[in-house]
Amino acid sequence: MSRFLHRLGRGAALHPWRTLAAWVLASAIVFGIAGSFGGTPVDNWDVPGAPAQKGVDTLRAHVPGAGNASAQVVVHGEDGQQPSTAQLDRLTAALLAMDHAVTVTPPRMSDDGDTAMLVVGYDEPVTHPDLMENLEPLEDAVAGTRDAGFQVEFGGELPGTAAAPMEGYGELIGVVAALLILLLAFGSVIGAGLPVGVALIGLVVGSAGLTILAGTMDVSTAAPMVASMVGLGVGIDYALLLVTRHVEFLRRGLDVPEAAGRAVATAGRSVVFASATVLVSLMGLRLAGLSTYSSFGFATAIAVVTVAAAALTLVPVFARFAGHRLLPRRVRKGRESTKAPLTARWAQRVAGRPLPWAIGAALLMIVIALPALGMRTWPQDASSQSTETTTRRAFDLVSDEFGPGANGPLTVVLDREKTTPEEAAQVAADLEARDDIVAVTPPVESPDKAILVFDAEPAFGPSDERTARLVDEVRRQLPDGAQLTGTTAMFSDIAEMLAERLWLVIAFVVLTSVLVLAMVFRSVLVPLKAAVMNLLSIGAAYGVLVAVFQWGWGVELLGLDHAMPVSSWVPILIFAILFGLSMDYEVFLLSRVRESWLDTGDAHASVIRGLSDTGRVISSAAAIMVAVFLGFATEVDVVVKMLGLGMATAIFLDATVVRMVLVPATMALLGKWNWWVPAWLDRVLPTIDVEAELVELEAAATTDDDTDTDETEPGLAPAGR
Incomplete structure (x- = not known):
């Protein structure tokens, strides 16, 4: 060598x-x-082997659009100002007019009426090049609402890809x-x-x-x-x-x-x-x-x-x-110090x-x-970001107005062949009775009637140290054939897998x-x-x-x-x-x-x-x-x-x-x-002569001419001291 x-x-x-x-x-x-x-970098957020991934795959198989990108739009009025129904209708129409946007949920209003939360659903995964790290369509869609004096922030997975460039x-x-x-x-x-x-x-x-x-x-x-x-x-x-x-x-x-x-x-x-x-x-x-x-x-x-x-x-x-x-x-002028170097x-x-x-x-x-x-580990979420980011401001608004668990609901998927609607309702009621669950949505049947789905909101935020225990306990509480998924469950699985x-x-x-x-x-x-x-x-x-x-x-x-x-x-x-x-x-x-x-x-x-x-x-x-x-x-x-x-x-x-x-x-x-x-x-052991001994290499090639291309291979001699 x-x-x-x-x-x-x-x-x-x-x-x-x-x-x-x-x-x-x-x-x-x-x-x-x-x-x-060549290609361009693109994220693949699937986590093979994670229990929550099985639930995601089941949702994709039976619910159109499941697993595609989503974005949370949070509208907040300062000093008690409340968004009117007409204003929210115009905002909904503007959001639906965006490329790839296919659904917008009805506004969820806070108890005092000054905050509304809407969720946009897209027809492509968040890793699609038109969506990944692209907040411009959302910014354009909410411009009118902001002009009316409301604070509008973005949360969820799509804004999360662009909030901290x-x-x-x-x-x-x-x-x-x-x-x-x-x-x-x-x-x-x-x-x-x-x-x-x-x-x-x-x-x-x-x-x-x-x-x-x-x-x-x-x-x-x-x-x-x-x-x-x-x-x-x-x-x-x-x-x-x-x-x-x-x-x-x-x-x-x-x-x-x-x-x-x-x-x-x-x-x-x-x-x-x-x-x-x-x-x-x-x-x-x-x-x-x-x-x-x-x-x-x-x-x-x-x-x-x-x-x-x-x-x-x-x-x-x-x-x-x-x-x-x-x-x-x-050194070039011959003034090199003879003092031993500091390292010596x-x-x-x-x-x-x-x-x-x-x-x-x-x-x-x-x-x-x-x-x-x-050390306690948890995948990055909006709560850990700087307040300079819109995702962190949206997270704080949702936590303050709707409760910390609204930022990370757990999604339960039930197999219709193993669970009747009545049994699904009982599962939901049992979860709602827990002290660490504050709200549960009614079970909804998928379009093909193959699964039942409902959400459960924890009493604390996703990165809370109690979350991992909650996910484990809920999984043990669910009947056979039920799957627990959602971002919070996925994060808990990732944290455990990587640990x-x-x-x-x-x-x-x-x-x-x-x-x-x-x-x-x-x-x-x-x-x-x-x-x-x-x-x-x-x-x-x-x-x-x-x-x-x-x-x-x-x-x-x-x-x-x-x-x-x-x-x-x-x-x-x-x-x-x-x-x-x-x-x-x-x-x-x-x-x-x-x-x-x-x-x-x-x-x-x-x-x-x-x-x-x-x-x-x-x-x-x-x-x-x-x-x-x-x-x-x-x-x-x-x-x-x-x-x-x-x-x-x-x-x-x-x-x-x-x-x-x-x-x-x-x-x-x-x-x-x-x-x-x-x-x-x-x-x-294989022999690799890698020690950096200061070998004195015999220069067999001439050094005075650039034209010499057939150099004799130099030999090796012991280092001189």
């Missing part, structure tokens, strides 16, 4: 225009395929922050701009790949956001690692093409296997059992592959164009007294993670990552220790999410006004992504530690050397990643906020407490045992 990567990097630097032409050609092909056969601030904030951080780290404008530019190129090509993916399967509309978030972060990290190593070789006096070749041969191997660990983690999302997660995994994998490919091939190209201008000005002094301090540092860092991570033991599947995803990701690291580093303790420390980072991220969102600590700083459960979608997604990203830093650090260990055989000194060599790049890369993720935390959607804050927290703690303290401290304590592997296991 080293020989191939050396040829790749050196060849790209020797022939930059050919490499750029190859990228332009490949990009044109990818965009051409995307334009011809992505503003794109996350990418912008991340790019600007990355440039500033890199400028401080490199002391060179060109050195700062190169990693960001390469990452953006890879991300653009990856977007075309995502379009192709959307032409072959359902890709969630949120998948591009997650792919951009991760792709931008790791793309900058990978390019930064390569640029840092390239600059290191330039300082040794190598010419630009050879420095580029050796950078790709050494740091490039870390990029290859770091990205492989990310891909392994992302594939674990398929075990979540929902198509949404599969699309997240595939879309993000495409972004990771394209940014990694861009880093390995375009960094040498732009490094050739930049020449020695990548070096800081003080820090490494010596930690390795000098490893036991107290290890205990202190471990205790800190455990304390931060403790709130995760009380169970989380452990399956964790087991798969941890075991496969440990296996990969064992093959890479020929060690038993290193991969096991890496897995434990990554779990600590993710556990700490979960703890912060619970403290901020569930306990409400500082939630106002994120533009929210109350505490809420952690979204059920977040824990699995955060785990799969963060475990891979944490392994990135593990590979970067351990590669240099192992390099020194193989060179010197001094386990203690190799820890100091490895941390000293990688501390700055890991800190810079992590700072960039944190800035990118915090940028996404500024978006309106609460799930995006959770993802952004959770991943920023984990990366920050991973790059500071774990990589800069816990890893070197434990490695200093273990000494040579870090690299112990039983002989039988060493024989069984």
Whole structure:
């Protein structure tokens, strides 16, 4: 692999225009395929295996329009103003005039008469391209009502797809922050701009790949956001690692093409296997059992592959164009400081007294993670959104005027062959007699007389912690052949399914990552220790999410006004992504530690050397990643906020407490045992020579002529010290 990567990097630097032409050609092909056969992201909200899904399927089979999109229109008069019958009739007519609208329910009036709720039914599912994320027809239909002085808000599933659009601030904030951080780290404008530019190129090509993916399967509309978030972060990290190593070789006096070749041969191997660990983690999302997660995994994998490919091939190209201008000005003028870098002094301090540092860092991570033991999850609903959104304002109006349960009624479906109308009425009466049910509608027979359907309104809102228990108890209370469905029941099923599947995803990701690291580093303790420390980072991220969102600590700083459960979608997604990203830093650090260990055989000194060599790049890369993720935390959607804050927290703690303290401290304590592997296991494990040893590659090819295309393959020689 080293020989191939050396040829790749050196060849790209020797022939930059050919490499750029190859990228332009490949990009044109990818965009051409995307334009011809690609699709657009579309959500599939069916949840195979969920009990509530069976009820949805039954309704679709027997009730025309069941399962199609709906929208809630809430009209509220200020200061006691009441909408008249004529005004509501005009509103109903305007709503029915919308494309795809087929039904509007009679207005449900509040007890004081100042609020009306109407529900629009459509002839297509909410994922239809004419409906998804499109509030304009509703806005036009209610314009007259608003002009009359009434407050009109939208709730339900269709408005929920458009109420909190992505503003794109996350990418912008991340790019600007990355440039500033890199400028401080490199002391060179060109050195700062190169990693960001390469990452953006890879991300653009990856977007075309995502379009192709959307032409072959359902890709969630949120998948591009997650792919951009991760792709931008790791793309900058990978390019930064390569640029840092390239600059290191330039300082040794190598010419630009050879420095580029050796950078790709050494740091490039870390990029290859770091990205492989990310891909392994992302594939674990398929075990979540929902198509949404599969699309997240595939879309993000495409972004990771394209940014990694861009880093390995375009960094040498732009490094050739930049020449020695990548070096800081003080170095180019011969004023480089001889003082030991801060990371070297820090490494010596930690390795000098490893036991107290290890205990202190471990205790800190455990304390931060403790709130995760009380995590309560619930899928996102309108109650968790910012009051800036119309869906949240509609939710609050309905809760205040009609009761909190009106936002999430339970739907009961009874098989007509097993249940008579009289028995259905008794089932409804029994439910209404419950203290936690405040109202039940009369059972209605389907047009084909195959089923009976009625709704039951709980005494509390959908995200209340009592909801899951209510759903379980009602299901046990229903007779054979009855099904409980509706949005609230579906959310309860999703929360339970994902809580169970989380452990399956964790087991798969941890075991496969440990296996990969064992093959890479020929060690038993290193991969096991890496897995434990990554779990600590993710556990700490979960703890912060619970403290901020569930306990409400500082939630106002994120533009929210109350505490809420952690979204059920977040824990699995955060785990799969963060475990891979944490392994990135593990590979970067351990590669240099192992390099020194193989060179010197001094386990203690190799820890100091490895941390000293990688501390700055890991800190810079992590700072960039944190800035990118915090940028996404500024978006309106609460799930995006959770993802952004959770991943920023984990990366920050991973790059500071774990990589800069816990890893070197434990490695200093273990000494040579870090690299112990039983002989039988060493024989069984496939051999992957991935340690980023600083090999001195013999440059057999000439470097003074761009026209030489038949280069002799360079040999490998031991690293000189």
